[in-house]
Amino acid sequence: MFSETYRKGNSFLHRLDPRLKIIYLLFFSVIFFLPVPLMKYYAVFSLIFISSLFATGLGDLLKPVKIITPLLLLITVLTPLFHSGGDVLLSSGNMIILTSDGLRETLQLIGRFLGVTILFFIFLRTTRIDDFILALRYFGLSHRIALVITITVRYIPYLLSVYENTVDAHKMRLTVFSIIPGRWNFSAKFRDLLSVLTSVLIQAVKGIPVLAMALETRGFGRKNPPGRLRKMRSMKKLLPDIILSFFLFLIIVYYVFI
Amino acid sequence: MTDSDKFTNTAAFRVASIAVLSAIVAIFTIAVRIPVAPTRGYINLGDVAIFFAAFIFGPVTAFIAGGLGTAIADILGGFGQWAPISFVVHGLQGFIIGLVYNIILRKEEAGGKAGIFLQGLLPFVAGASVMVAGYFAAGIFMVGPGAAALEIPGNVFQNLAGVIGGISLAAAVKKAYPPVVKFRW
Numbered sequence: 487m488f489s490e491t492y493r494k495g496n497s498f499l500h501r502l503d504p505r506l507k508i509i510y511l512l513f514f515s516v517i518f519f520l521p522v523p524l525m526k527y528y529a530v531f532s533l534i535f536i537s538s539l540f541a542t543g544l545g546d547l548l549k550p551v552k553i554i555t556p557l558l559l560l561i562t563v564l565t566p567l568f569h570s571g572g573d574v575l576l577s578s579g580n581m582i583i584l585t586s587d588g589l590r591e592t593l594q595l596i597g598r599f600l601g602v603t604i605l606f607f608i609f610l611r612t613t614r615i616d617d618f619i620l621a622l623r624y625f626g627l628s629h630r631i632a633l634v635i636t637i638t639v640r641y642i643p644y645l646l647s648v649y650e651n652t653v654d655a656h657k658m659r660l661t662v663f664s665i666i667p668g669r670w671n672f673s674a675k676f677r678d679l680l681s682v683l684t685s686v687l688i689q690a691v692k693g694i695p696v697l698a699m700a701l702e703t704r705g706f707g708r709k710n711p712p713g714r715l716r717k718m719r720s721m722k723k724l725l726p727d728i729i730l731s732f733f734l735f736l737i738i739v740y741y742v743f744i
Numbered sequence: 745m746t747d748s749d750k751f752t753n754t755a756a757f758r759v760a761s762i763a764v765l766s767a768i769v770a771i772f773t774i775a776v777r778i779p780v781a782p783t784r785g786y787i788n789l790g791d792v793a794i795f796f797a798a799f800i801f802g803p804v805t806a807f808i809a810g811g812l813g814t815a816i817a818d819i820l821g822g823f824g825q826w827a828p829i830s831f832v833v834h835g836l837q838g839f840i841i842g843l844v845y846n847i848i849l850r851k852e853e854a855g856g857k858a859g860i861f862l863q864g865l866l867p868f869v870a871g872a873s874v875m876v877a878g879y880f881a882a883g884i885f886m887v888g889p890g891a892a893a894l895e896i897p898g899n900v901f902q903n904l905a906g907v908i909g910g911i912s913l914a915a916a917v918k919k920a921y922p923p924v925v926k927f928r929w
Contacts, residue, residue: 683909688921699756707754
């Protein structure tokens with residue numbers, strides 16, 4: 487299911503250990519929410535953007551930007567209205583449209599939202615879900631929660647196909663909207679949708695006891711520790727990456743704050 | 745305690761119910777979307793599934809399933825940057841709805857009568873307050889107060905659809921599959 491977000495590749499971001507990628511994600515996310523000068527802010531953003539370009543290419547990297555473009559326009563239009571401090575840059579009669587404070591805040595919000603969006607996009611684009619869960623396990627995620635995430639991810643395509651099959655079945659039985667396709671009736675459409683969702687829910691809920699029994703049969707709930715199919719790279723092998731990342735963090739922190 | 749009560753108390757049952765409900769929340773969020781301009785880009789029926797989970801399965805399942813399901817849906821829908829926020833906000837929303845509904849159920853067990861209106865109104869107010877306030881607070885930091893405020897009407901509408909759909913679905917599923925009433929923990 488996560489194949490929609492993960493794209494196979496051989497870039498350095500694809501090869502980077504997922505545990506380090508999680509630390510990078512947190513580190514840069516925090517920087518985007520700190521009050522740092524605008525120039526430094528966009529310098530960090532450029533670093534992330536250029537690194538991401540090598541991993542995905544421009545076309546792919548612009549996809550999340552296209553999704554958030556309407557929101558970026560809204561930020562551009564609405565944010566200056568909330569900031570009247572600083573020099574007046576644009577006015578119409580007595581009405582102040584844009585001030586220096588408003589412009590700075592707008593640019594900061596745009597940079598922040600773009601930066602965070604690209605950070606998460608590139609993380610999910612270059613990290614497989616099983617690697618992500620293994621990394622979370624390394625950082626202390628419990629076996630049960632990891633199991634819940636794994637089952638959820640595996641169940642989504644199944645339930646999606648149940649939903650699609652149910653919609654098709656309802657269409658074949660000529661429900662309200664199949665009979666009068668041109669007419670738009672909200673309450674009838676809502677009722678129609680609810681009957682589809684009820685069928686999906688009953689199918690899903692009935693499967694819970696069966697899934698629970700399957701888990702018990704596979705040994706879930708036993709006292710002995712669970713086995714692992716895959717293991718992550720040892721810390722020894724990861725040492726060069728850790729040292730390199732440490733110096734990179736140090737340089738960025740020095741540049742941003744000093 | 746009957747055999748089925750014992751069964752619903754097992755860790756395997758709890759893991760299975762949370763996982764299936766998380767998948768349901770994700771499907772409801774992904775499959776049915778009404779596009780809107782502000783912030784997250786679309787109104788969805790994820791809240792219907794969260795209300796359903798809280799009404800049928802209780803606050804803990806609704807907390808994890810609501811948070812995890814919406815976070816996964818955000819990731820799959822290309823809104824990964826909202827996933828941590830969705831996890832916290834929708835998780836808390838599910839938990840609060842479940843808690844309020846627990847109080848109503850206890851009152852009814854003690855002989856009181858809440859009525860269908862109150863059964864829907866109190867969870868709606870509690871759930872909508874948490875969700876709207878949570879997204880607004882997060883939105884202020886992410887996109888600024890102007891864009892964050894534009895999202896409020898959509899979120900209220902989403903909760904309204906959630907409570908209406910959640911109550912209807914809970915009643916329909918209880919009728920079609922009566923053992924589900926024992927799944928609450």
